[in-house]
Amino acid sequence: MKISIFGLGYVGCVSCAVLCKDHDVVGVDVAPAKVDLIRRGQSPIVEKETDDLIRTGVEAGRLSATLDYDAAVACTDISIVCVGTPTLDNGAHDLAHVEGVVEQIAAGVRHKSREHLIVLRSTVPPGTTERLMREKLGGLPVRVCFNPEFLREGCAVADYHDPPFIVLAGSDDRAVALAKSLYDGIDAEFVVTSFREAETIKVLCNVFHAMKIVFANEVARLGEAIGVDGGNIMRLLCKDTKLNISSTYLKPGFAYGGSCLPKDLRSLEYLARQANVRVPLISSIEASNNEHIAQMIRKISGHRVRSLGFVGISFKKGTDDLRESPFVRLVEHFMGKGYRVKIYDKDVVPSGLIGANKRFIDNTAGHILNALVQDASELRDCELIVVCKDGMPQAREVYEGKIVIDVRGHGQGGSGDCAVEKE
Numbered sequence: 001m002k003i004s005i006f007g008l009g010y011v012g013c014v015s016c017a018v019l020c021k022d023h024d025v026v027g028v029d030v031a032p033a034k035v036d037l038i039r040r041g042q043s044p045i046v047e048k049e050t051d052d053l054i055r056t057g058v059e060a061g062r063l064s065a066t067l068d069y070d071a072a073v074a075c076t077d078i079s080i081v082c083v084g085t086p087t088l089d090n091g092a093h094d095l096a097h098v099e100g101v102v103e104q105i106a107a108g109v110r111h112k113s114r115e116h117l118i119v120l121r122s123t124v125p126p127g128t129t130e131r132l133m134r135e136k137l138g139g140l141p142v143r144v145c146f147n148p149e150f151l152r153e154g155c156a157v158a159d160y161h162d163p164p165f166i167v168l169a170g171s172d173d174r175a176v177a178l179a180k181s182l183y184d185g186i187d188a189e190f191v192v193t194s195f196r197e198a199e200t201i202k203v204l205c206n207v208f209h210a211m212k213i214v215f216a217n218e219v220a221r222l223g224e225a226i227g228v229d230g231g232n233i234m235r236l237l238c239k240d241t242k243l244n245i246s247s248t249y250l251k252p253g254f255a256y257g258g259s260c261l262p263k264d265l266r267s268l269e270y271l272a273r274q275a276n277v278r279v280p281l282i283s284s285i286e287a288s289n290n291e292h293i294a295q296m297i298r299k300i301s302g303h304r305v306r307s308l309g310f311v312g313i314s315f316k317k318g319t320d321d322l323r324e325s326p327f328v329r330l331v332e333h334f335m336g337k338g339y340r341v342k343i344y345d346k347d348v349v350p351s352g353l354i355g356a357n358k359r360f361i362d363n364t365a366g367h368i369l370n371a372l373v374q375d376a377s378e379l380r381d382c383e384l385i386v387v388c389k390d391g392m393p394q395a396r397e398v399y400e401g402k403i404v405i406d407v408r409g410h411g412q413g414g415s416g417d418c419a420v421e422k423e
């Protein structure tokens with residue numbers, strides 16, 4: 001294939017180096033020095049393997065570079081956009097370079113008779129590709145893909161050949177198929193998704209990586225103060241691939257609660273305070289959890305009803321443990337505001353509560369038990385049903401014609417739209 005690559009920075013140079021093995025590639029940049037270096041067969045970036053790959057590509061006549069974007073578009077079928085999207089003072093991505101390049105490619109396409117594919121690889125905020133298609137490419141014979149880049153500097157060529165996955169969004173099937181063919185020979189899972197998801201996942205991955213680094217470093221700082229080796233303890237944490245390094249606890253749902261997570265988190269924060277170690281990430285966890293509950297309270301309040309039915313009250317499926325259940329906090333809020341509240345939870349039988357759980361109820365949440373009903377059908381006269389827990393029986397008549405808010409996952413619920421799982 002004939003490919004033009006816009007932007008000869010880290011991503012663009014690695015793309016040139018790798019793609020010129022099998023394709024005719026022309027690199028385009030506004031910086032004459034970078035274009036000159038490529039023309040001389042030298043890599044403008046310091047990155048393992050790129051020197052050799054670029055030299056070989058130039059010597060074989062498969063890689064060239066130019067400042068002339070019009071010529072680059074004219075002689076190629078695919079343009080890959082790898083220009084920078086640096087940060088603005090307000091934190092947003094600066095899209096000026098991406099917009100400029102898309103305009104340049106659009107100008108080039110106007111002089112062409114063949115159709116053209118644009119593959120956007122620069123990291124951009126969600127909604128950008130669709131907006132660029134609308135504002136800059138309308139009416140032109142172009143197909144568009146967004147294909148986020150996951151390479152890491154320092155091992156970029158190796159990452160290019162062995163990516164965690166390949167995410168693609170396209171304006172149509174042909175666009176996706178063409179972009180896919182750029183990866184011929186690479187053994188990785190392809191995920192074809194929407195433009196917005198493809199744009200979001202790139203940013204989210206980096207945020208997740210940053211969060212992991214900061215978490216490990218907070219653990220190490222605290223460890224140093226309390227005589228625990230940060231490296232060892234994190235290695236131990238990573239050994240648990242069931243609950244720790246896995247997708248467990250990474251599914252959006254409601255706030256955490258129960259008898260362990262809240263108290264152990266608080267105790268670690270207390271330890272850090274005692275040791276005079278600041279752990280801002282760990283210290284922000286409870287506030288974020290509280291915000292999740294507050295947001296749900298606002299959502300339920302927004303419906304302007306006076307009677308609520310809660311399906312589930314213990315902190316998770318298959319237990320009657322009400323200690324620090326976030327649903328208890330929801331219920332308490334609305335009871336306090338004078339709402340008529342009924343609760344159904346097949347796991348919670350007041351006469352069966354014992355031990356610390358019973359003490360918690362007796363001391364702090366006895367009023368909750370008064371709202372418990374024996375059968376889900378008794379929620380029939382509630383205007384709004386809040387589905388809190390999995391594993392509750394299906395009682396269609398309870399939900400039908402009601403406003404149903406399913407707090408177990410975002411984007412669910414809504415008027416009369418029952419998203420309750422089958423038992």
Ligand SMILES: NC(=O)c1ccc[n+]([C@@H]2O[C@H](COP(=O)([O-])OP(=O)(O)OC[C@H]3O[C@@H](n4cnc5c(N)ncnc54)[C@H](O)[C@@H]3O)[C@@H](O)[C@H]2O)c1
Nearest residue numbers: 007008009010011029030082083084085097122123149153
């Ligand atoms: N560097 C990384 O490790 C990495 C990894 C994944 C994704 N990304 C993303 O990829 C994009 C590129 O990153 P980078 O580190 O390669 O950027 P960079 O700053 O190293 O390079 C960008 C290049 O684009 C050129 N450019 C600007 N306007 C141009 C135009 N109109 N025409 C042609 N060239 C133009 C610049 O001169 C520069 O050479 C960014 O959005 C970045 O967030 C970077």
